[in-house]
Amino acid sequence: MIKVNNLSFAYDKKNILKDVNLTETEPVIIGLWGRNGSGKTTLMKILSGMEQPNDGTVEVDGIVPYNNSDAMNHVAFMQEDHPYSDMWDINDALKFGRDFNENWDQELADKLIDIFQLPRKKKIRTFSKGMKTMITIAIGLASKAPLTIFDEPSNGLDAHMRKQFYDVLLDSYDEHPRMILLSSHHIEEVEPLCEKIAIIDNNTLVHYEETDVLKNNGVHISGTAEAVRAVVGNKRVLEERKLGKQLNIMLDTPLTDDLKREAEQAGVMIEKAPFQDYLVNLTTKEAELNEHA
Ligand SMILES: Nc1ncnc2c1ncn2[C@@H]1O[C@H](COP(=O)(O)OP(=O)(O)OP(=O)(O)O)[C@@H](O)[C@H]1O
Numbered sequence: 660m661i662k663v664n665n666l667s668f669a670y671d672k673k674n675i676l677k678d679v680n681l682t683e684t685e686p687v688i689i690g691l692w693g694r695n696g697s698g699k700t701t702l703m704k705i706l707s708g709m710e711q712p713n714d715g716t717v718e719v720d721g722i723v724p725y726n727n728s729d730a731m732n733h734v735a736f737m738q739e740d741h742p743y744s745d746m747w748d749i750n751d752a753l754k755f756g757r758d759f760n761e762n763w764d765q766e767l768a769d770k771l772i773d774i775f776q777l778p779r780k781k782k783i784r785t786f787s788k789g790m791k792t793m794i795t796i797a798i799g800l801a802s803k804a805p806l807t808i809f810d811e812p813s814n815g816l817d818a819h820m821r822k823q824f825y826d827v828l829l830d831s832y833d834e835h836p837r838m839i840l841l842s843s844h845h846i847e848e849v850e851p852l853c854e855k856i857a858i859i860d861n862n863t864l865v866h867y868e869e870t871d872v873l874k875n876n877g878v879h880i881s882g883t884a885e886a887v888r889a890v891v892g893n894k895r896v897l898e899e900r901k902l903g904k905q906l907n908i909m910l911d912t913p914l915t916d917d918l919k920r921e922a923e924q925a926g927v928m929i930e931k932a933p934f935q936d937y938l939v940n941l942t943t944k945e946a947e948l949n950e951h952a
Pocket residue numbers: 670671675693694695696697698699700701702844
């Protein structure tokens with residue numbers, strides 16, 4: 660379904676993406692995580708045919724998306740701050756979706772507009788940020804495109820709306836499994852939806868893994884320096900912070916029962932690190948290693 664081989668892309672000779680490889684053949688919901696400016700939107704634009712790679716190849720659903728009028732039937736790219744005409748109300752936006760997506764599901768579109776309680780008659784330009792995000796989610800899901808891409812889809816949604824977004828996305832995916840790519844720089848916002856996570860860092864895709872595997876990693880250990888170091892041994896350290904005689908270390912390892920026992924015996928505190936903190940430290944560490952390579 661997605662085949663990206665040795666993809667490189669530059670804006671004005673500045674490398675944004677380099678040697679990106681990603682292959683996925685199964686319907687799956689993927690979270691694309693990376694820090695601000697890491698190249699998530701750029702990769703999404705390339706997958707949807709809005710930008711052309713400088714090097715390498717991209718195939719989506721068997722087609723090369725760039726400069727291909729057929730791409731619209733294979734990829735729906737719902738951008739953050741999606742550009743709607745100032746004159747449009749919801750019916751105009753849905754008509755646009757219907758005209759450009761051969762798999763368009765009008766019943767689902769109408770249902771989502773009702774669930775999100777969006778006003779049909781008001782111009783979209785008068786909507787709040789969260790309401791604009793919701794209409795974008797409705798159009799993306801109703802497109803039923805083989806690859807549906809949402810750039811920062813939970814942006815502007817309050818906790819209640821975010822839950823509704825999760826529910827409608829998972830219902831729609833269960834009913835019609837397809838590939839859905841969701842970007843975020845805050846992993847906790849999309850992780851509950853995603854079976855797999857792709858991580859962009861240092862201009863490339865550094866990890867593509869099952870969410871459950873990645874999410875298990877990252878452990879904080881704190882206590883006196885000597886006791887902490889004894890537990891750490893030669894495990895991979897992602898972050899180290901000293902506070903007087905106290906040492907706090909983040910390890911790149913899962914929190915196993917063995918490790919908990921070891922920590923208890925050594926008299927140090929041990930806990931699972933938040934997923935977002937783990938990813939930030941993981942990418943910082945790998946960027947440092949690359950710099951020194
Ligand atoms: N049209 C453009 N012309 C020149 N540089 C650009 C253009 N669009 C993006 N960039 C640069 O490309 C890099 C990657 O931007 P991109 O928008 O893909 O990142 P992102 O991971 O989506 O960031 P964010 O999480 O902040 O939205 C940034 O350094 C950005 O300044």
